[in-house]
Amino acid sequence: MSERALYTTQLQAGLGLVDEAKTLLELWSPGMSANQLQQVALGSGRFPTITARRLRNVIVECFAPRYLVDGGAPAKHLKLLSPIISSGELVQLLLLFTSRANPILGDFVRQVYWSRYSAGYTHISNADARAFVDRAIDDGKTIKRWSDSTVRRVSAYLSGCCADYGMLERGSKSTRHILPFRMYPNVAAYIAYELHFAGVGDNALLTHEDWQLFGLAREDVLEEIKRLSLKSLLIAQSAGDVVRISWKQPDMETLCNVLTKS
DNA sequence: TCCTCATCCTCAGTTGAGCA
DNA sequence: TGCTCAACTGAGGATGAGGA
Secondary structure, X not given: OOOOOOEOOHHHHOOXXXXXXXXXXXXXXXXXXXXHHHHHHHHHOOOOOOOHHHHHHHHHHHHHHHHOOHHHHHHHHHHHHOOOOOHHHHHHHHHHHHHHHOHHHHHHHHHHHHHHXXXXXXXXXXXXXXXHHHHHHHOOOEOOOOOHHHHHHHHHHXXXXXXXXXXXXXXXXXXXXXXXXXXXXXXXXXXXXXXXXXXXOHHHHOOOHHHHOOOOOHHHHHHHHHHHHHOOOXXXXXXXXXXXXXXXXXXXXXXXXXXXXX
C-alpha cells in the first residue's frame, strides 16, 4: 500500500453533493478552473437557494479536489458519461473520486463498511464511525488531535456520505441500515482502464485499493475483468497467479465513448 | 509585512425521532 | 398533535503556512 495522505475535515464542506456535482458538471467545460466555474455557476442561476459563499465552499472544497485534479480528467470523463450512464453508475464514480480526495472516507468504506457488510451486520452507527476516527487520530493520521466536536462531526459525515452514495440508509440518523451495494460493470471498466493508463501493471491492478471501495478482493476483481472480457471491452487471460490483459481502447476518452454506446 | 489560500472550527438554523 | 431534544448541515470566522 502506498504512503497515504493525512486525514482532513474537508468532508464537512459538503457530503456526497450528488445533485450539485451533476449540475456543476453541466456548467463546467474542459480547461475551466475552480474560480472560473464558481463565476459561471453564480451567473447561471442554477443554485438559487445557496449563497455565493456556500457555492464557493462547494466548488473549491468539494468539487475541485474531487473532480478537477489531474488536469480535470475526472470531470472531463464524468461530463462525457453523466448524460448517458445510469444515476447509480454515476454515483459510484462520484464515490470513487470523493474517496480518493478524502482518504478518511475511502479508508472508512474499506475498513468499516465492508468489514461490517461481509460480517453480516445490518447497521452501521455514528459510534462505529467515531471509533474509526478515534483510532485514526491515535495512529497519527491527522495533523493534530481533533477536538471532540470535530471528531463527532466528522464521524457523522462519514456515515452521511455513505448514505449519499447509496451504501447506507439516508436521512438524519445516528444508526443507519446497510444497503445492498454492488459495483456496476461500466464502473469496473472505467476503473480498470484508468488504473491501466496510470501505469498500474495488470497483476498489481487486481489488488489496487480502488476495488476495495466496492468490496472486491483480488479474485472478485478477476471475475469482473473476465466479465468485461465477455463484453469485448478488453481481453483477459489468466494462468495461475498471472494475469495478462489486452487493452482494446487507446485512451480514456475513447473508453467513455464506448461505454456511452454499450 | 501583507496577502492569499487552505484548513479547521464554531455557531445557528433545520430536520426528524421519540414521547406525552 | 405538539413539544423537546439530539443530530445534521450550511455558513462563515479564525488560524496558519507560504509566497511576493
